[in-house]
Amino acid sequence: MSVLVYIEHADGSVKKTSLEAVSYAKALSEKTSEGEIVAVALGSISSDELAKAGSAGASKVIHVNDDKLSSGIIQAHAEAVAQVYKQLGAKTLILSKSSLGDAVAARLAIKLDAALISNVVDLPDTGSGYKIKRSIYTGKAFAETVVNKEHKILAVKKNAVDLKSDGADAVIETVVLELSADNFATSITSTDKTTGDILLPEADIVVSGGRGMKGPENWGLIEGLAKELGAATGCSKPVSDIGWRPHHEHVGQTGVKVAPSLYVAVGISGAIQHLAGVNSSKCIVVINKDAEAPFFKAADYGIVGDAFEVLPKLTEAVKALK
Amino acid sequence: MKILVCITHVPDTTSKIQFSDNNTKFDKSGVQFIIGPYDDYALARAVELKEQLGASLTVLNVGEVETEPTLRKALAIGADDAIRVNTFPKDSLFVAQQIAAIAKQNNYDLILMGRESIDFNGGMVHGMVGEMLGMPSVSPVMKLEIEGNTVKMAREIEGGKEYLEAKLPLVAGCQEPIAEWKIPNMRGIMSARTKPLQVVDPLEESNASEVISYQLPPAKGAVKLVDKDNVEELVRLLKNEAKVL
Numbered sequence: 001m002s003v004l005v006y007i008e009h010a011d012g013s014v015k016k017t018s019l020e021a022v023s024y025a026k027a028l029s030e031k032t033s034e035g036e037i038v039a040v041a042l043g044s045i046s047s048d049e050l051a052k053a054g055s056a057g058a059s060k061v062i063h064v065n066d067d068k069l070s071s072g073i074i075q076a077h078a079e080a081v082a083q084v085y086k087q088l089g090a091k092t093l094i095l096s097k098s099s100l101g102d103a104v105a106a107r108l109a110i111k112l113d114a115a116l117i118s119n120v121v122d123l124p125d126t127g128s129g130y131k132i133k134r135s136i137y138t139g140k141a142f143a144e145t146v147v148n149k150e151h152k153i154l155a156v157k158k159n160a161v162d163l164k165s166d167g168a169d170a171v172i173e174t175v176v177l178e179l180s181a182d183n184f185a186t187s188i189t190s191t192d193k194t195t196g197d198i199l200l201p202e203a204d205i206v207v208s209g210g211r212g213m214k215g216p217e218n219w220g221l222i223e224g225l226a227k228e229l230g231a232a233t234g235c236s237k238p239v240s241d242i243g244w245r246p247h248h249e250h251v252g253q254t255g256v257k258v259a260p261s262l263y264v265a266v267g268i269s270g271a272i273q274h275l276a277g278v279n280s281s282k283c284i285v286v287i288n289k290d291a292e293a294p295f296f297k298a299a300d301y302g303i304v305g306d307a308f309e310v311l312p313k314l315t316e317a318v319k320a321l322k
Numbered sequence: 323m324k325i326l327v328c329i330t331h332v333p334d335t336t337s338k339i340q341f342s343d344n345n346t347k348f349d350k351s352g353v354q355f356i357i358g359p360y361d362d363y364a365l366a367r368a369v370e371l372k373e374q375l376g377a378s379l380t381v382l383n384v385g386e387v388e389t390e391p392t393l394r395k396a397l398a399i400g401a402d403d404a405i406r407v408n409t410f411p412k413d414s415l416f417v418a419q420q421i422a423a424i425a426k427q428n429n430y431d432l433i434l435m436g437r438e439s440i441d442f443n444g445g446m447v448h449g450m451v452g453e454m455l456g457m458p459s460v461s462p463v464m465k466l467e468i469e470g471n472t473v474k475m476a477r478e479i480e481g482g483k484e485y486l487e488a489k490l491p492l493v494a495g496c497q498e499p500i501a502e503w504k505i506p507n508m509r510g511i512m513s514a515r516t517k518p519l520q521v522v523d524p525l526e527e528s529n530a531s532e533v534i535s536y537q538l539p540p541a542k543g544a545v546k547l548v549d550k551d552n553v554e555e556l557v558r559l560l561k562n563e564a565k566v567l
Contacts, residue, residue, distance in 0.1 A: 010480070071484075072479070072484070074449070074458070074459060074460065075452075075458055075459070078449075078453070098480060099462065099477070099478060099479045099480055100479070102445045102446065102449075102461070103449055103459065103460070103461050103495075104449075105446065105449070106445070106446035106447070106448065106449020106450050106452075106453070106459070107449045107450070107452065107453040107459065109415065109446065109449075109450060109453075109530075110418075110450050110453035110454055111453060114530075115415070115530035115531050116414070116415075116444075116446055116530070117531060118443065118444045118445060118446060119443055119444075131534070133537075135443070136441065136442050136443060136536075137333075137339045137440070137441060137443075138440055138443060139539075140339045140538075140539070141339050141341070141536055141537065141538055141539070142536065142537040142538075142539070143442075143533040143535075143536055143537075144533065144534050144535045144536070144537070145531050145532065145533050145534070146531065146532050146533075146534050147530065147531050148528070148529065148530055148531060148532065149530050185458045185488055185489065186458045186460060186486050186487065186488040187486065187487050187488070188484050188485065188486050189485045189486065189487055190484070190485045191479070191482065191483070191484040191485070192482050192483050192484070192485070193479065193481050193482030193483070193484075194481045194482055197481065199480045199481045200480070200481070201480050202480065205566070229567075246482075247464065247478070247498070247499060248478060248480075248481060248482055248483070253335050253359070253440065254359050254360065254497065254498055261566045262560065262564070262566040262567070272335065272336050273335050273336075276335070279539070282564075282566060283560070283564040283566045285556065285560070286545070296545045296547075297542070297545070298542060299545045300542075300543075300545065300546065300564060301545065301546050301547075301548060301556060301559060301560070301564070302545045302546070302547050302548070303547070303548050303549075303550050303553065303556060304547065304550065305550030306550075309550065310550055310553060313553045314553045314556065314557070317553045317554045317556070317557045318557055318567075320554075320557075321557055321561065321567065
């Protein structure tokens with residue numbers, strides 16, 4: 001038996017969140033004795049990069065090296081993963097929550113007659129039946145869920161388990177699949193993506209700015225601190241609504257939900273909709289000149305002060321740490 | 323052209339989430355229910371498409387009688403008629419099966435809904451419906467234009483967006499900024515009272531999962547304030563106490 005993990009890659013590297021999914025699968029299999037961990041990767045990517053899935057816990061990577069799969073065509077990815085899953089005779093598929101992962105997993109649930117459980121935050125309890133904890137109400141609560149199907153797809157939330165890096169390189173097996181034309185009914189005509197930056201949903205540290213930053217021309221202060229911390233940058237909804245920052249940086253209830261180790265909020269008052277996007281963070285720092293800002297109630301650490309004074313000093317202090 | 327918009331009936335985003343009956347039920351006391359915010363974007367875009375293309379627009383909810391005011395609100399915003407599948411929405415698979423059954427009877431060209439509900443955040447119903455109906459499914463869609471039989475979309479990906487094309491029929495999970503939320507006007511509210519709202523019996527389908535208990539996250543301790551002239555102390559705390567640097 002084996003557990004299959006759907007891994008994604010971007011800009012030539014396997015995504016860190018996908019490696020976390022591999023480590024989750026490894027921890028799961030150690031608990032449930034479901035056998036070896038096999039990862040599946042679709043499209044063009046180097047074998048050396050794929051072998052790295054081994055350090056996170058995979059013993060084998062099945063590489064469907066078909067260039068038509070290099071872009072994330074949802075139906076085609078779902079069909080390819082379904083074929084690999086069936087050939088392997090797996091009972092469980094693990095993946096990391098992402099824009100593509102969520103869309104692919106939903107179709108797979110039907111193809112595989114599997115229960116799809118999303119926002120998984122812990123390993124299942126298999127003592128009697130199959131119980132699993134997931135995050136609901138946008139991080140405001142958890143639900144203990146009983147799963148009724150033999151086949152299971154678990155879409156794992158960031159930080160559900162620690163990323164392992166003590167495994168050996170995985171064996172790469174390249175396979176060719178027959179994928180009919182109707183799986184390619186949608187075509188991706190172009191992408192518009194920032195490259196080289198740390199991606200917000202995957203970042204371990206996030207620095208976000210709100211309307212307290214007074215204008216997009218002041219974002220250099222946010223970016224300066226983010227650069228020293230190795231962080232991604234985010235913003236509040238009003239900031240993306242008025243166009244100071246692009247929508248994919250909007251953190252909150254209807255934007256990106258983040259779960260970093262450290263979230264630094266600057267000049268954000270802390271509306272409940274913003275908190276819903278950050279409440280899975282391990283540690284929250286709030287910098288705001290208004291001591292009454294509701295965000296302080298949700299913070300671990302806070303500084304009451306003017307962002308324009310505090311940010312340069314804080315950036316220097318982080319620099320001095322190195 | 324026939325458009326279906328599936329909506330959820332969920333607690334307002336400002337609701338305090340609490341549970342009752344020994345943490346086995348959502349506590350509805352004092353909670354105001356709304357059209358799911360993402361579904362509301364889908365509905366707003368559908369109303370624009372209806373006006374632009376002369377399409378018919380049906381709104382659907384899988385839920386018990388308490389969701390009817392939410393459906394009436396969708397009618398007031400601009401849907402022509404509503405369908406309520408009269409059952410408790412047990413899980414995403416169960417809901418997707420009900421939607422697919424209605425869609426098979428009515429041959430919609432475009433099925434829109436929010437990228438996810440804000441109660442269970444599954445984000446999977448659109449993909450399941452697409453697979454069941456053999457249609458492409460795309461989510462999260464932040465721009466959607468129809469030219470003849472072609473649908474041009476932008477989908478949000480990590481760090482940006484990708485532009486896609488597909489042919490109708492299609493299922494899409496929507497999010498901002500696909501359209502601006504529409505607030506019903508008085509004429510819409512008046513006409514919504516008499517627009518058809520059909521109640522249909524559910525299919526007897528099974529669910530894949532069931533919630534047995536709920537939990538709230540542990541309460542946050544008090545914030546530790548650091549003086550603004552001593553930011554080095556904050557860095558020290560993050561490194562040595564929180565251990566996040």
